Each structure stands twice: as structure tokens, then as C-alpha cells.
Amino acid sequence: MSTLRPAIRDTMRRFTRPREPETLPVTFDRRRIYVLPTPFGLFFGTLVLSMTIGALNYNNNPALLLALLLAGASVASLIGAQLQLSAMSVVAVEAEPVPAGQPLHVRVHVRALPDRVRRGLRIDVETGSLGGIDPAAPHAVLHLDQGFGEAHLALPTLARGWLDLPRLRISTTRPLGLARAWSYAWSAQPLLVYPAPEHDGPPLPVGAGDNAQSRLHPAGEDVHHLRNYRRGDARRAISWKHSARRDALLVREYEQPLGADVALDWRATAGLPHESRISRLARWVDEAERDGRRYRLQLPRQGDIGPSQGLVHRHACLRALVLMPHG
Numbered sequence: 001m002s003t004l005r006p007a008i009r010d011t012m013r014r015f016t017r018p019r020e021p022e023t024l025p026v027t028f029d030r031r032r033i034y035v036l037p038t039p040f041g042l043f044f045g046t047l048v049l050s051m052t053i054g055a056l057n058y059n060n061n062p063a064l065l066l067a068l069l070l071a072g073a074s075v076a077s078l079i080g081a082q083l084q085l086s087a088m089s090v091v092a093v094e095a096e097p098v099p100a101g102q103p104l105h106v107r108v109h110v111r112a113l114p115d116r117v118r119r120g121l122r123i124d125v126e127t128g129s130l131g132g133i134d135p136a137a138p139h140a141v142l143h144l145d146q147g148f149g150e151a152h153l154a155l156p157t158l159a160r161g162w163l164d165l166p167r168l169r170i171s172t173t174r175p176l177g178l179a180r181a182w183s184y185a186w187s188a189q190p191l192l193v194y195p196a197p198e199h200d201g202p203p204l205p206v207g208a209g210d211n212a213q214s215r216l217h218p219a220g221e222d223v224h225h226l227r228n229y230r231r232g233d234a235r236r237a238i239s240w241k242h243s244a245r246r247d248a249l250l251v252r253e254y255e256q257p258l259g260a261d262v263a264l265d266w267r268a269t270a271g272l273p274h275e276s277r278i279s280r281l282a283r284w285v286d287e288a289e290r291d292g293r294r295y296r297l298q299l300p301r302q303g304d305i306g307p308s309q310g311l312v313h314r315h316a317c318l319r320a321l322v323l324m325p326h327g
Contacts, residue, residue: 020186021164021165021186021187021188022186022187022188023187023188023189024090024091024092024093024185024187024188024189025089025090025091025092025111026089026090026185027087027088027089028085028086028087028088028089028170028183029086029087030082030086032183032184033082033085033086033181033182033183034181034182034183035078035081035082035179035180035181036179036180037178037179037180038173038177038178038179038180040177040178041074041077041177041178041179044070044074044178045074045178048067048070048071048074051063051066051067051070052064052067052068052071055067073176074176074178074179077175077176077177077178077179078178078179080174080175080176081172081173081174081175081179081180081181082181083116084116084118084121084172084174084181085121085170085172085181085182085183087112087113088110088111088112088118088144088170089110089111089112090108090109090110090168090170090185090187091109091110091111092107092108092109093106093107093108093109093165093168093185093187093189094106094107094109094191095107095155095191097191097192097193097194097315097318097319098157098193098194099193099194099195099196099197099282100157100158100159100160100193100194100195100196101157101158101196102157103154103155103156103157104154104155104156104157104163104191104193105152105153105154106152106153106154106155106165106191107150107151107152108123108140108142108150108151108152108153108168108185109148109149109150110142110144110148110149110150110151110170111147111148111149112144112147112149113147114144114146114147118143118144118149119143119144119174120141120143120172120174121141121142121143121144121149121170121171121172122139122140122141122142122170122171122172123139123140123141123142123151123153123168123169123170124137124139124168124169124171125137125138125139125153125155125166125167125168125169126166126167126168126169126184127166138153138154138155139153140152140153142170157193159193160193160194160195160196160278160321160322161193161322162190162191162192162193162322163190163191163192163193164190165186165187165189165190165191166186167184167185167186168184168185168186168187169182169183169184170182170183170184170185171183192319192322193322194282194318194321194322195275195278195279195282195318195321195322196279196282197279197282197283197286198276198279198280198282198283201280201283202280203287204262204284204287204288204291204293205262205263205264205265205268205284226239226242226250226251226252226253227250227251227253228248228249228250228251229243229248229249229250229251230251233251237251237252238250238251238252239251239252261293261294261295261296261306261307262284262288262293262294262295262296262307263295263296263298264281264284264285264288264295264296264297264298264317265298266281266298266299266300267298269281273327274326274327275326275327278321278324281297281321282318282321285297285314285317285318285321286314288309289309289310289314292309293309294306294307294308294309295307295308295309295313295317297317297320297321299320299321299324302320305317305320
């Protein structure tokens, strides 16, 4: 029995659509939706069949009528389960890039006509070479309100690069739980996974050159000037001595020196393994962004990226590190 199940599952997978990744959006029509009884549905069908045989054997018309009504309800539940997925479209599958090793939070956007209530749909991630569904694999519940819905899945990440999405199964057992209707969506668009930053390493390189400048910063070291108190200023910044002389609250404004644009050079990481060099540069990019520094990334055969700062520049630098060839 254990050897037959993989063979049956493999045969079912060959006749289910899609067998290859496809471009979104995809719409579920009658050729893409599959309906089979659940274990409870098989038990219910066996019970109704036994009632029918007993009613015919004993010529019990009320029991026969009840059995036929139950059989009609079970057939209607098959149609109802199929209608839960009919004309539903998977519009997009997207996620914000995360460092390798952290879960990738995938958003599945689904759209359908608001002609019926579609709630309690389940999205499972297909695992294994035979297309099985592991109960411990990531899954989500999808509700469509006013024809739109969004589900969230957390996929594990192991290494930097493009992550090919697995095939997703959207299923439902509504309305009576007697049948399961399901369909597949398999996006051909991979998702980006950033390199994991180095945990412990040297500090950010100090910038130097003609671009060196200074800025006002409350955590600086040198007093730049005194100004009038403004609502919201910290009490520790008030110069009480000067305020007493002028009979008005004065606040110390500090000056913090800033270096020039920071150069994150691939050659500065010489001597480290290939992936460790990428991890160190990824860490420096995050540190420079966190400190509000302008930085430039220098990689072999890719030229300089920057100098600049901000989320767009950070993404461009980390994407360049992701696309570095593997050592």
C-alpha cells in the first residue's frame, strides 16, 4: 500500500494543471479545478448507500426519501465546492527581499467576482518531488471580501539569489465538508533573497576626501551655537547658565563631523572567502544606511554604484551583491 500511494500521486500530478510555472495572472476555470470526496465524504456516501439498500430491502419509503435527499445534498456540495474556486484569479505573488536565513513573507493576491461568499479557502505549499502537501509546510487561510483577498505565507530561505516559488494549491471543503475542490497556481517570477550580513566584523570604513562635511546633530560633541528654546527640545540641551543671564531659555546646538562618502570596496575584503566578502559588504551597506551616510559600492566587472543613500540605493547595492557569481 505504501508503494502504491507515491505512484498514484505521481499519476495525478501528471494530469493536473499547471505542470510548469506560468505567468500570472491565472484564472481558475472548470478545466483547472478538481473535486474529490473527503474521508468524511466517503463515510457519508457509504452511509447513504447503506440507507438506500436498507430502504429498498424493507420497502420503507420514508427512509428511501431521506436517503435520496441526503444524496442530493451531497451532489450539491460537490457543485458548491467547485463554485468556490470557479472564476477566481491569482493576480500576483510578491515579497519584500530579506537576508538569507530569515523567512520570506510572501503575499498572494487573489481576485474574483463578488457574486458569492468565498471564505475559508486554504493555500498550501507543494513540497517534495511527487507534489505532496506536508501538513507542517507553510499554509495560509484566504478570505475574499468584495472580490479581493490577500494571503501571507512564510517561506524559508537558505542562500542568497533568486528563489523559485513552489507550486501553490488553493483548496476548500466548503460548504458541507463532503468534498474537497482544489486548483494550482505556479508563478514563474522568482523572488529575491539578499545575502546574509556578517554578524561580527570590522566597523564601517571611514570616509575621507574633499566631500568631508559636518552637520548639526543633537548627539554631537562640539557646541555650534545657542538658539531660543523651541517646544519639544530636550531638557538636557537647555543651557541654564546662559538662559539665566538673558532671562530666556536657550538651547545648545551641537555639531557632529561627518566623513566623506564611504567607499565600500570589494578589494578591501581581500583574504576572506568569497561568500564572506559578500556578507561583509552587505553588513557595511546596512550600517551606512542606518547611520545616514552616503556610500558607494565598488564591485569587480560592475563598476561603481552610487554614491547615494536611501532605500532605493540600498536595494541597488544589495541586488548587485546578490547577483555576484558564486565562488
